[in-house]
Amino acid sequence: MEKAKISTKQLFALVVLFEMGSAILVGFPKNLKQDAWIANLLGMAEGILLFFVYYRLYLFYPNLPLTGYLQKIIGKWPGRILGFFYIVYFAYLSARVLRDFGELLSSTIYTRTPIFFLMTLLMLTIAYAIQKGFEVLARVSELFFVIVYIMAISGFILIISSGLIHLENLKPMVENGWKPIIKTSLKETLTFPFGEMVVFTMLLPYVHLSKKVKTVCISGMILSGINITIAAVINIATLGVDLFTRSSYPLLTTISKIQLLHFIERLEVLFMLYLMIGGFIKVALFYYVAVAGTASLFKFKDLRKINLPIGILILLTAMIIAPYYSEHIVEGLDIVPIYLHWPFQIILPCILLVIAFIRNHKKTAKEPAP
Amino acid sequence: MKKQYLSLLVLISVVPLLGGCWNQRELTDLAFVMALGIDKGEKKKYDVTYQIVEPSNVSSGQTGGGGGAQGPPIVTYKSSGNNLTEASSNVTKQIPREIYYAHANILVISEELAREGILDILDKLERDTEFRTTTTVVIAKDNRAEDLVSTLTNLDKIPSYKFIKTLESTESLLGENIKVTIDDLLSAITSSGKEPVISGFTLMGSPEKGTSQQNINMTRSQALILADDLAVFKNGKLVGWLGQNNSRGAVWLLGRMKATNVDFDWKGKKDAVSTISNLSDTKVTFTVKNGKITANINIETIISLSEINRAFEIKNPNEIQELEKKTSVQIKKEVESSIKSVQKLKADIFGFGEKIYRQHPKLWKKIKGDWNNRFAEMDYQIKVKTYYRESGIRDNPFWSDINQ
Numbered sequence: 001m002e003k004a005k006i007s008t009k010q011l012f013a014l015v016v017l018f019e020m021g022s023a024i025l026v027g028f029p030k031n032l033k034q035d036a037w038i039a040n041l042l043g044m045a046e047g048i049l050l051f052f053v054y055y056r057l058y059l060f061y062p063n064l065p066l067t068g069y070l071q072k073i074i075g076k077w078p079g080r081i082l083g084f085f086y087i088v089y090f091a092y093l094s095a096r097v098l099r100d101f102g103e104l105l106s107s108t109i110y111t112r113t114p115i116f117f118l119m120t121l122l123m124l125t126i127a128y129a130i131q132k133g134f135e136v137l138a139r140v141s142e143l144f145f146v147i148v149y150i151m152a153i154s155g156f157i158l159i160i161s162s163g164l165i166h167l168e169n170l171k172p173m174v175e176n177g178w179k180p181i182i183k184t185s186l187k188e189t190l191t192f193p194f195g196e197m198v199v200f201t202m203l204l205p206y207v208h209l210s211k212k213v214k215t216v217c218i219s220g221m222i223l224s225g226i227n228i229t230i231a232a233v234i235n236i237a238t239l240g241v242d243l244f245t246r247s248s249y250p251l252l253t254t255i256s257k258i259q260l261l262h263f264i265e266r267l268e269v270l271f272m273l274y275l276m277i278g279g280f281i282k283v284a285l286f287y288y289v290a291v292a293g294t295a296s297l298f299k300f301k302d303l304r305k306i307n308l309p310i311g312i313l314i315l316l317t318a319m320i321i322a323p324y325y326s327e328h329i330v331e332g333l334d335i336v337p338i339y340l341h342w343p344f345q346i347i348l349p350c351i352l353l354v355i356a357f358i359r360n361h362k363k364t365a366k367e368p369a370p
Numbered sequence: 371m372k373k374q375y376l377s378l379l380v381l382i383s384v385v386p387l388l389g390g391c392w393n394q395r396e397l398t399d400l401a402f403v404m405a406l407g408i409d410k411g412e413k414k415k416y417d418v419t420y421q422i423v424e425p426s427n428v429s430s431g432q433t434g435g436g437g438g439a440q441g442p443p444i445v446t447y448k449s450s451g452n453n454l455t456e457a458s459s460n461v462t463k464q465i466p467r468e469i470y471y472a473h474a475n476i477l478v479i480s481e482e483l484a485r486e487g488i489l490d491i492l493d494k495l496e497r498d499t500e501f502r503t504t505t506t507v508v509i510a511k512d513n514r515a516e517d518l519v520s521t522l523t524n525l526d527k528i529p530s531y532k533f534i535k536t537l538e539s540t541e542s543l544l545g546e547n548i549k550v551t552i553d554d555l556l557s558a559i560t561s562s563g564k565e566p567v568i569s570g571f572t573l574m575g576s577p578e579k580g581t582s583q584q585n586i587n588m589t590r591s592q593a594l595i596l597a598d599d600l601a602v603f604k605n606g607k608l609v610g611w612l613g614q615n616n617s618r619g620a621v622w623l624l625g626r627m628k629a630t631n632v633d634f635d636w637k638g639k640k641d642a643v644s645t646i647s648n649l650s651d652t653k654v655t656f657t658v659k660n661g662k663i664t665a666n667i668n669i670e671t672i673i674s675l676s677e678i679n680r681a682f683e684i685k686n687p688n689e690i691q692e693l694e695k696k697t698s699v700q701i702k703k704e705v706e707s708s709i710k711s712v713q714k715l716k717a718d719i720f721g722f723g724e725k726i727y728r729q730h731p732k733l734w735k736k737i738k739g740d741w742n743n744r745f746a747e748m749d750y751q752i753k754v755k756t757y758y759r760e761s762g763i764r765d766n767p768f769w770s771d772i773n774q
Contacts (some may be wrong), residue, residue, distance in 0.1 A: 111499055124384075171728035242560040243553065257504060266472075266502075271750070 002133060002292070004302055005208045008216045010138035013145035014281065015220030020148075021226055021282030022100045023193040024254075025275055026329065028232050030245045037232035042185035044225030045193020046243070048218055053349045054197060055214055058204045060356050066201040067099050067162060067293045073356045081299060082348070087293040088342050090199065091310065094286030095317035096332060098122065101279035102318065103325045104249060109269060119318055122276075126284045127311040131304055134206060137284055144277045151274040152227065155236070155255065158267070162260050164238045171287045188333060191341035194230075195223060197347040198345045248325070251275070287314055401467035404444065405530035407478040414450040416483070416491070418457040419516040420469065421530060428527055442525045442583055446520045454494040454533050471500040476530045477507045477552065478515040483756055484608035485602065488756065489559070503552040504605050506671035509601045509608065511570035518573055520581035521593050532595060537569060540597050545630035546617040547597045559606060562622025562625055562738055563723020567620065570599040570611065575590055605740070612711060615773030622669060622701065623720045625652040632673070634700045636680045644677040645697050647756070658733060664749040667705065671754070672695055675749060675761040681770040690758050698754040705752050718745040 006014075028036045066086060071079030102119040110118060129137050159165065173183065200217065204254035207213050235250040238257060247253040252275075253266055259265040291310050295303035323329035387518050407419035421444050428443045447464045451457030458469060477495070479488055510518045523532040537549050547569040558566035573595055579585055580593025595628040600620060612620055621627050625649045636642035650671035657664050676691065683689050713720055723741045727734040738743055 108499060153764075168728055170750075172731040175731050239558045240561075242557055256502065259504060 001080055002295075004134040004138075004169055004206050006135060006138040006206050008209050008212045010142050011207050011213070011215050013141045013198075013222045014138060014203075014285070016059065016224045016227075017141050017145060017148065017278055017281040018199070019193045019194070019221060019286050020298060021193065021225035021278035022097050022354055023224075023228050024231050024278060025104060025249055026332075027189065027228060028127035028235065028244075029135060029188045030249060032181060032184055033175075033241045034236055036236065036244075037170075037229050038174070039189045040180050040229045040232050041225065043189025044221065044229070046185060046190040047225070048221055050190070050195055050346060050349075051197050051217060051221065053353050054201050054204075055217070056289055056353055057201060057349065057356060058213065060208055060360055061224065063205055065203070065292065065296060066198075067259065067296045069356075073352050073359065083293065086344065087290050087297065090202075090286050090293065090309060091290040091314055091341060092317065092340070093196070093292060095314045095321055095327075096336070097279060097282045097286060098314065098318040099321055100284070100326055101276065103328065104275065104279075106251075106270075107248065109272060114344070116319055119315060122280070122283070123311055123315045126280065129284055130288050130311075134203075134288060134292075135211050137281075137288060138206075141281050144281065148274055151271065155258075155271060155274070156266065156268075157229070158260060159234060159238065159254065162258050163236065164254075164257055166240070167237050169237050169240050170233065173187055175298065179277050182363050183245065185200075187337050191337045191345055192236055192332075194225065195341055196350065197221065199289050201349075202292060203285070215349065252341055254275040257341050288312065289315070317358050378748075381384070391629065395468065395470075399467055400470040400553065401465050401482070402526055403469055403471050403474045404477065405476040405519050406456075407480070407510070407519035408483060409480040409515045410483040410486065411450045414456075414489055415452040416447060416454065416457055417450045418461070419446050419455065419519045420449045420458075420461055420465075421519045422465070422469075423528055430440055435646065437636075440583075442515070442522055442611055444522070444529060446516075446581075448516060449462075458500070471498060472502065474501060474530075475505055477505050477531045478510050478518050479507065479568075480510045480515040480532075481512060481601075483515075484509050485605075486603075487607045487695075490554070491758065492559070496556060500626060503556070505552050506537065506548050506612040507552055507555055507697065508533060508537070508597075510566050511572040511598055511611070513573045513577070517577035517580065517596060518571055521573060521577070521595055521666045522583065522585045523595060524586050525593055527586075528669045529595070532632040533571065536595070541626075542628045543630075544618075545621045545627045546702070547600065548621055548624065548626050557679035558605075558719075560601055561724055563725070563727050563741060564721040565719045565733070565742075566603040567612075567624070567719040568601045569597055571595060572598040581698050600666065602712065602715050602717050604715065608718055610715050612708065615704075616708040616711045619704040619706070620712065620719065622650070622652060622705050623708065627652070627671075631676060631699050632700050634696045635714075636682075636696075639680050640687075642679045643646045643693070643696070645693065646676045647671040647697070647701070648759075654722065654725055656722075656729055657662065658730065662749065663726070663733075663737075663744065664751060665751060667752045668703060669705070669752070669754045670757070672757050674759055675759055678767045679769060680767070681772075682767055683770070684761060684765045688689050694758050697756045701754045701756070704754050705754075709750055713746045713748070714740045716746045718742060722748070 027040070029039045030036060032039055057069065061072065064072070067083035071082045073079065076084065098119055101122065102115045105118045106115040116252065120188060129140060178326060198219070204213055231251055235242050235254050238254045239247065239250060244250050253273070255264065255271045256268050256269055287310070292305050293305050294300070294306055294310060300306055378665045396510065401422045403420050405421035407421070409417040409419070411417040423444055424441060438760045447461050449457050449461035449464065450459055461469065479491070486747065493605050494506070496503055519529070521529060523529045526532040526535060537547060540547050541549055548567070550566070550568050555566050555642065558564045573593055573594035575591065579591060585592050599609050600617045602610050602612060618630060627647070629646060629648050631644050632644050633641045633644045648671070650669065653668045657666060673694070720740065722745060723734070
């Protein structure tokens with residue numbers, strides 16, 4: 001683990017940008033049609049419950065990252081093996097998000113630029129940030145947070161003042177009952193993005209004021225959850241259910257409809273900036289966690305040495321992950337949540353928590369607290 | 371030192387990448403498509419006409435003309451293909467530049483093609499990254515789209531702006547036409563409880579003379595483009611025109627009325643009064659009784675007195691009430707005749723089905739199947755409420771003085 005300390009403010013910015021990252025781009029459960037936003041909101045509530053699992057684990061071992069306390073909880077070698085799987089999982093998710101944004105760029109504005117090239121450029125900047133250490137990444141996110149917020153609010157005002165919002169598009173609410181909504185929220189919106197808070201099990205030891213971690217993380221999750229829900233509501237209300245389900249990037253389609261005063265229009269490119277910031281932070285955090293995990297597992301003193309190799313691995317994975325965009329999305333919706341997100345985000349942490357609870361309970365029983 | 375040189379080298383090697391030159395296209399290499407006209411093809415399925423702006427001829431008029439003969443502000447190219455992609459590939463044989471769609475703001479579809487169906491042309495327009503789905507769609511009534519797109523226009527040098535601005539101004543002042551974008555069209559086509567309606571445009575005069583520079587050098591245009599009528603679609607095909615008398619009623623029902631004039635008789639004199647209705651709101655709710663659906667249409671509007679050619683006592687509340695009542699009756703009449711004519715076409719352009727789906731989702735599931743037939747037999751109740759607000763800068767008309 002590198003010696004870094006981040007403030008609670010920076011943690012908050014990291015949580016919000018990370019959660020919004022790619023969820024604001026592709027995180028709307030389109031199969032629910034006009035009720036998609038309910039699933040987003042429900043996913044947030046479930047995600048906060050799940051976060052308490054990670055938080056309890058953090059309380060047991062406040063100075064160790066996930067890869068560290070895995071070895072304490074289930075023993076040295078099983079812990080290391082599981083830790084290795086976690087690293088692969090993080091690296092894979094980093095590649096997935098990278099591909100999301102590569103596809104976004106190559107299919108909307110850089111239509112003739114090879115996607116590999118776009119992703120390489122994005123990856124280079126991220127690798128540079130990681131080379132400079134986690135504190136730099138945290139500070140960058142603090143800066144970006146302001147930009148993202150100014151853009152989000154101005155976008156919101158522009159959309160409303162263009163008269164694009166037709167709230168009747170949200171009706172009828174809960175048309176097919178609550179069952180499909182709950183099912184989708186557990187499968188999609190809980191695991192993506194709120195369950196991805198599992199990344200922070202690797203990062204929380206860096207936080208300067210450990211007492212405030214709970215409040216900061218949860219308020220960050222609530223803020224980003226509300227943002228995603230607002231984005232979903234605006235998308236549906238602006239585009240109508242049909243176009244919402246048909247467009248590859250609903251938020252971008254929504255923004256392309258802004259037409260105000262005959263000259264404020266075609267703002268997609270500007271808002272691409274907003275999306276890229278989220279993408280940058282999200283890829284960077286997954287990437288960093290994979291690097292830091294590898295360093296702690298294989299006992300590298302300086303994690304900068306393994307930064308580039310892992311970066312190249314992630315980049316190549318992002319290239320070969322899927323032949324085209326729609327397969328990438330189908331994998332992300334049908335396969336990844338069930339076979340990767342659920343085990344790594346929910347099942348394993350819960351088992352770990354139970355074991356950790358029993359172990360620490362035994363310990364305290366044997367040697368009473370001083 | 372060595373490290374510094376190395377980082378300098380990296381920085382310099384990154385510079386060419388930052389320019390984003392991979393996608394570069396110079397302004398002089400692009401042909402900006404301003405309007406697209408689609409006709410039924412003679413040999414292939416479609417004949418597509420591209421109206422392309424000639425930038426140097428647009429600006430020179432304003433600066434006083436820098437000498438030399440001026441050409442028209444636009445040129446048109448025509449190509450054919452069995453789909454739009456083929457047509458746009460074929461047209462490259464004629465255009466010395468690369469076609470650029472991002473500025474196209476009007477799509478003209480000929481009536482002939484519209485009657486056969488427009489579904490096949492929409493996907494390309496929606497999918498293309500350059501083409502905007504906020505582009506306005508109009509139907510060339512009784513004309514070829516090619517002729518409409520090729521006509522030169524006065525006041526607005528670029529003809530595609532003429533379409534848009536005419537449509538916008540008539541929509542906000544008369545309310546017989548509405549601006550429909552590709553997005554609106556698609557959402558109506560995909561919705562099972564709504565059918566599309568598109569404004570028509572027609573060409574008055576001779577199409578041949580319209581393409582000549584002469585047309586804009588005359589005070590009376592030889593060929594004039596004007597908004598005309600609303601086209602009703604069903605299953606992606608044009609099934610009929612609403613006609614001038616029914617268009618306004620339809621716009622009331624669509625809830626898109628911005629302002630319009632309402633004329634009626636006053637004390638025995640025909641069409642003596644004209645009121646302008648400014649703000650308006652249309653609400654439609656549905657009641658179900660014994661399986662029979664009734665639409666309750668509530669229209670509320672604020673009116674002002676625009677013209678009165680008869681004696682009138684403006685301070686008399688009874689007269690004002692009479693004014694409000696007569697306006698209401700007139701609006702009701704228009705709306706009623708519009709519903710009747712649309713019911714005959716069996717195409718629910720008002721989106722009543724969609725409204726039922728939102729208000730009574732369970733009922734909608736049952737009647738979804740033959741909605742258009744049910745729509746044709748549907749009952750309706752129209753209530754119009756008008757509120758008088760103002761009368762310009764005169765109180766009683768001068769007629770009050772003459773008659774005394």
